[in-house]
Structures are given as structure tokens and as C-alpha cells.
Amino acid sequence: MADETIINGEIFDDPELEITGDDASETSALDKKVDDLKEENNGLARENMKYKQRIEELKDSVKVLRDENVDLKKKVGEAESENKSLGAVAARAAELETDVARLQHDLVSTMSDLQEATIELSNVKRDLTGMKNREEEKDVKLEALQQERNLLVSKVENLEAVENSIRNELEGKEKCISDLKKKINDLESAVGRIKSLDMLKNDLEKTVEKMKVEIGDLERRVDEKEEMINNFIKKEKAVFEDVYGAINGNAEVGVGEKGFIDKLKQKDWVVIASSTFAAVAVMGVACYIQHAAKKG
Numbered sequence: 001m002a003d004e005t006i007i008n009g010e011i012f013d014d015p016e017l018e019i020t021g022d023d024a025s026e027t028s029a030l031d032k033k034v035d036d037l038k039e040e041n042n043g044l045a046r047e048n049m050k051y052k053q054r055i056e057e058l059k060d061s062v063k064v065l066r067d068e069n070v071d072l073k074k075k076v077g078e079a080e081s082e083n084k085s086l087g088a089v090a091a092r093a094a095e096l097e098t099d100v101a102r103l104q105h106d107l108v109s110t111m112s113d114l115q116e117a118t119i120e121l122s123n124v125k126r127d128l129t130g131m132k133n134r135e136e137e138k139d140v141k142l143e144a145l146q147q148e149r150n151l152l153v154s155k156v157e158n159l160e161a162v163e164n165s166i167r168n169e170l171e172g173k174e175k176c177i178s179d180l181k182k183k184i185n186d187l188e189s190a191v192g193r194i195k196s197l198d199m200l201k202n203d204l205e206k207t208v209e210k211m212k213v214e215i216g217d218l219e220r221r222v223d224e225k226e227e228m229i230n231n232f233i234k235k236e237k238a239v240f241e242d243v244y245g246a247i248n249g250n251a252e253v254g255v256g257e258k259g260f261i262d263k264l265k266q267k268d269w270v271v272i273a274s275s276t277f278a279a280v281a282v283m284g285v286a287c288y289i290q291h292a293a294k295k296g
Contacts, residue, residue, distance in 0.1 A: 037124070
């Protein structure tokens, strides 16, 4: 039901105000204050009505007393005792007039308070209207924020999908990187082996060069020995032919010559065998280096 306001003895209906939103606590306090003002206003209005009724009654009493006073004044001359009663009535009338003046003053004060309460009530209603307008503005802003939130949620979902795609791609790339790292490690190991083979190759090449030099020296010494043997055989053959040719015949000279030659060559078999072994070793080293290079 709509609240009723009494202003100057008249009753006005107050329109209903609907208050919602975050200012509920402030609105509740204002509603309580409005209710208190309305209750005080109604009390003042009721008291005002009582004062008015009392004033009317006192006015009627004053009128009656005045009439009685007039009658009593007319009867003053009739009896002295009635004069005393007239004085009492006059005093009572004066008291009543004083009461009427006081009541009228109270009525004026009450009307002033009522007017102030009415003004305050109007201000409260204006504040409530402003709060209602602010609530409507907040609802509009809240709807806009809700739409913006929905848009942000949609963007977040899209970003999450992109993130999952990127994460899957990164996982694939990490696997690829892991495979590449493994290949790099294998290549580094192969490079290490190649470096070791290169070092071994260099050492073997140095050894081969050294052995080549030794083989050359041995071959030179063999050639010198063979030349020396051939010269010696020629000389010995000439000596045998000169000394024993006429006595023992050519056959014995041949046998002696053969035994002497075999005896001489036994001293150089070691040199010949060493040369042969060195040549075989050089060939083996060369084959090993070639095989290692192909494998690397």
C-alpha cells in the first residue's frame, strides 16, 4: 500500500519507489528513516487534530464563559455572593484563554515541525529517485560489462585452443630436437673416432715414411751386397779357374764354387728377410689406413 502524508491537515498519497541494486543497505536506511518520519508525521497530525478539537472545545467554553460572564456582570448588582462567583468564573476564563494561547502556540510549533518533516521527506524521496536512476545506470553498465566478459571468455577459449596447438607443435619439435641432438652426439662421437683415426693415420704415415726410409736403406744395402757378392764370385771363379783348372777339372771347381756362394749368401739372408718383412708391413699399414678412411 502507498504511504499517506498529512500536510496542513490534508492527506496525500506517496508514490511507491522500487529500490534495487548494490545500494540496498543505504536504501534500507533511508526507508527506515522515511518510515520513522512518516510515523512521526502521522503522530504530529493526530496530535494536531487533537489540539484543534481541544481549541474548538476551549473556544466554545470561552464563548460560553463569556456569555456567562456577561450574565454574571448583569447580576452583580443582584447579589454580593454572585460577585465572588463571577470573579472565579473570570479567573477561570482567563486561565482558559491562557490555555488557548498556549495550545495555539503549540499548534504553530507542531505545524512548523510538520512542514520541516514534509520538506525532509521530499528530500528523501528525491534521494531515492536519484538512487533509482543510478541503479538503472549501473544495470546498463553491468549488462555492457557482462557482454565484454563473454567476449573475453570467448577470446580466452580461442587462446587456449591456440596454446594447445602450439604446445602439441612444440612437443613434436622437442622430439625432433631430441632426435637431432642424438644424431649430433652420434656425429660428435664419429668425429671423435675420425680424429682418433686421423691421429692414428698420422702416426702410421710417420711410421710408414720411417719404414720406407729403412726399406730404401735395406734395399740399397742388399744391392751393395749383391754387387759385392757378384764381384767376389767373379774374382773367386777366376782364381779357381787359374789354380785348379788344370789339376781337378771344371767339375770340382763348380762344386767348390757353389758351396762358397751358398756360404756367402747365408750371411745376407737376414738382410733380405728383413727387407721383405718391412715391405709387407708397409703394405699392411697402407691397407689399414685406406680401410679406416673408407669406414670413417
